[in-house]
Amino acid sequence: MMTPIPIDDPDDPRLTAYTRMRERDLVGREGRFIAEGEVVLRVLLSSVARFRIESVLVSPERLPGLAPALDGLDAPVYLAAKGVMGAVAGFPIHRGVLAVGLRGPEPSPDALVPAGPALLVGLVGLANHDNVGGIFRNAAAFGADAVVLDGETCDPLYRKAIRVSAGTSLTMPFARVPSGDDLLALCERHELVPVALSPRGEDITTLPPLPRALLLLGTEGPGLPEALMARSRRVAIPMAPGVDSLNVAVAGAVALHRLGGGRLVGS
Numbered sequence: 001m002m003t004p005i006p007i008d009d010p011d012d013p014r015l016t017a018y019t020r021m022r023e024r025d026l027v028g029r030e031g032r033f034i035a036e037g038e039v040v041l042r043v044l045l046s047s048v049a050r051f052r053i054e055s056v057l058v059s060p061e062r063l064p065g066l067a068p069a070l071d072g073l074d075a076p077v078y079l080a081a082k083g084v085m086g087a088v089a090g091f092p093i094h095r096g097v098l099a100v101g102l103r104g105p106e107p108s109p110d111a112l113v114p115a116g117p118a119l120l121v122g123l124v125g126l127a128n129h130d131n132v133g134g135i136f137r138n139a140a141a142f143g144a145d146a147v148v149l150d151g152e153t154c155d156p157l158y159r160k161a162i163r164v165s166a167g168t169s170l171t172m173p174f175a176r177v178p179s180g181d182d183l184l185a186l187c188e189r190h191e192l193v194p195v196a197l198s199p200r201g202e203d204i205t206t207l208p209p210l211p212r213a214l215l216l217l218g219t220e221g222p223g224l225p226e227a228l229m230a231r232s233r234r235v236a237i238p239m240a241p242g243v244d245s246l247n248v249a250v251a252g253a254v255a256l257h258r259l260g261g262g263r264l265v266g267s
């Protein structure tokens with residue numbers, strides 16, 4: 001059975017990986033990442049998670065509800081009051097649930113492309129963790145096979161991105177390429193149709209089925225570079241007069257629903 005390890009000293013070296021999370025999250029954690037909140041922890045503990053747990057840190061009031069899920073975990077479970085957790089993290093920990101995950105080796109983008117029907121998402125220059133987390137959640141909801149990020153897109157294992165994704169960035173396969181051009185090269189190698197959202201594109205509601213596609217999503221404001229869109233199939237989401245754009249995660253959800261509709265349960 002799981003036996004929690006009480007800790008009452010914020011400077012305890014066993015909590016080093018959690019120290020000052022806010023600052024260190026921005027620059028990486030030497031192959032580690034922080035998971036925050038019960039929903040995310042339960043995903044990380046599940047059989048569908050792609051990453052291993054190095055340790056768990058919980059407050060006493062959260063332990064009884066989590067004990068069954070933690071039982072059998074091959075990693076230490078530390079028990080500390082929220083005040084101690086906040087002192088370690090550098091800000092108040094209201095949820096009282098943290099864990100350190102191990103990233104492990106990152107897969108090759110080519111290894112993530114299925115041989116048959118395929119739907120991937122390519123992210124270009126997305127620096128907002130909320131949007132990246134939301135896109136991962138949408139990709140999982142609408143049956144995408146993987147997400148491929150360019151070098152400018154933020155880390156989907158940043159704790160806020162994980163939280164916004166409802167833990168799906170821990171289950172959805174992802175990999176990186178250096179640039180948007182490399183995303184198009186991936187499409188060429190695997191006969192994927194690159195699809196880009198543009199107000200000047202064809203109506204997405206009339207788009208014929210695309211058995212093998214990669215949906216390109218760019219940062220809000222500038223959007224995708226014109227050079228990428230020129231080499232992609234442009235599609236537009238019809239909107240009411242006077243509205244010319246959607247949040248990128250919302251637009252991605254609409255497009256993924258159209259592109260991945262045949263994959264959905266009950267469709």
